Amino acid sequence: MxxxxxxxxxxxxxxxxxxxxxxxxxxxxxxxxxxxxxxxxxxxxxxxxxxxxxxxxxxxxxxxxxxxxxxxxxxxxxxxxxxxxxxGKRGLLAIHASQTIASYWLPPYLAQFHATYPLIDVRLTLGNTESVRAATEAGLADIGLVEGAVQASTLSLRKVGTDKLIVVTKPDHIWHKTEKLTWDTLFSGQWILREHGSGTRSVFEDAMRAAGYNPARLALALELPSNEAICSAVLSGNYVTAISELVAAPHLAAGTLVKADFSLPQRQFLMLSHNDRYQTKALKSFSDMLMKEPHMSRTEQLPA
Incomplete structure (x- = not known):
């Protein structure tokens, strides 16, 4: 028939x-x-x-x-x-993003995209940098968004934003009154960090190695799987952490956490897409929106 x-x-x-x-x-x-x-x-x-x-x-x-x-x-x-x-008016867009990006940086862009393309079904999955990379390589994610270094010849990497790691403590911590902390000073603290595989952890440890220090020397009190858990733990004791300024911002504004006088490098927010997979109209529309933001040159590319 x-x-x-x-x-x-x-x-x-x-x-x-x-x-x-x-x-x-x-x-x-x-x-x-x-x-x-x-x-x-x-x-x-x-x-x-x-x-x-x-x-x-x-x-x-x-x-x-x-x-x-x-x-x-x-x-x-x-x-x-x-x-x-x-x-490009309808479609499905699967986005995998690291926690900092998904919780603190991405939501305004998702709202903007939905307002323009209300019939495109956006499905967001949270992970760490390593799990996002793996999902994008496997085709489970149309787009991956991470803040850590990624090595994958099958993926295209484009910078879509920047972020800064900062060292934070409670206001009554001794480091709050210490001017110009050094790496040597940092090794005297009790640290709470994200798990291995997270972009936050990788960037912090890479900065340590670049300064000539071994991350294994840190006194690691706790290793936790989320930014929120880390902030709660630091608030509960005499601990320190290296965390995104975006994540710490509400606590800094409230005065419950303070920024230590120590400089860490900026890190890049990267958009990942597979080199060989078909790019849907929904994917192209979303990536074009991110690339058109003021913080990003449309032609800026990073090597895989």
Whole structure:
């Protein structure tokens, strides 16, 4: 059974006249009559009663008319969806992002994107830099967003923003009153850090190595899997951490955490996409939006 047969059947059923139906369909009466006959013979169902030059639906024909209309309506809906998908108005966009980006940097962009493309279904999954890289490589994510260094020849990396790590403590910590902390001083603290594989941890340890120090020398009190858990733990005791300025901002504003006098390098927010996978219109629209933001040159690319 074809959609064309359904269209012919519906037109004949509604007009109860072969010639008028054929005129509406821009077909010959014989072609319309043949299509109806083939449909009836193939399925062994009598759909019309022939009464002179008129035809009318049988009981079976009336039942089938409801189903035919519903089926054709679904086909037309599918056709409209394909047209919208091709035009970038609809679609599915799977984004995997590291915690700092997903919780503190990305939400305004998601809201902006939804306002422009309300029919695109955006599905966000949180992870750390390593899990986001793996998901993007495996095709589970259309776009990955991370703040850590990524090594993957199959992925394209583009800078979409910057962030700064800072060292924070409680206001009553001795470091709050210490000017110009040094790396040597930092090794005297009790540290709470993110897990291995997180961008925050990687950037902090890379800065340590660049200064000639071994991260293994740090006194690591706790290793926790989320930024919020780290902030809560630091608030509860005589601990220190290196964390995104975005994450710490509400605590700094409230005065519950303070920034230690120690400089860490800026880090880049990177957008990952697979070199060999098809880029949907939804993916392209979202990546174009991020690249058009004032903080980013549209042509800036980073090597994989």
């Amino acid at each position: 074809t959609l064309e047969q359904l269209r012919i059947f519906i037109e004949v059923a509604e007009r109860e006249h072969l010639t008028r139906a054929s005129e509406a369909l821009h077909l010959t009466p014989s072609a319309v009559s043949s299509a109806i006959r083939i449909l009836e013979e193939r399925y062994g169902a009598m759909l019309f009663n022939r009464i002179g030059r008129r035809i009318e639906l049988t009981g079976d024909g009336q039942l089938f008319l409801e189903e035919a209309r519903a089926t054709l309506a679904r086909a037309q809906s599918a056709e409209r969806m394909l047209s919208e998908l091709g035009g």
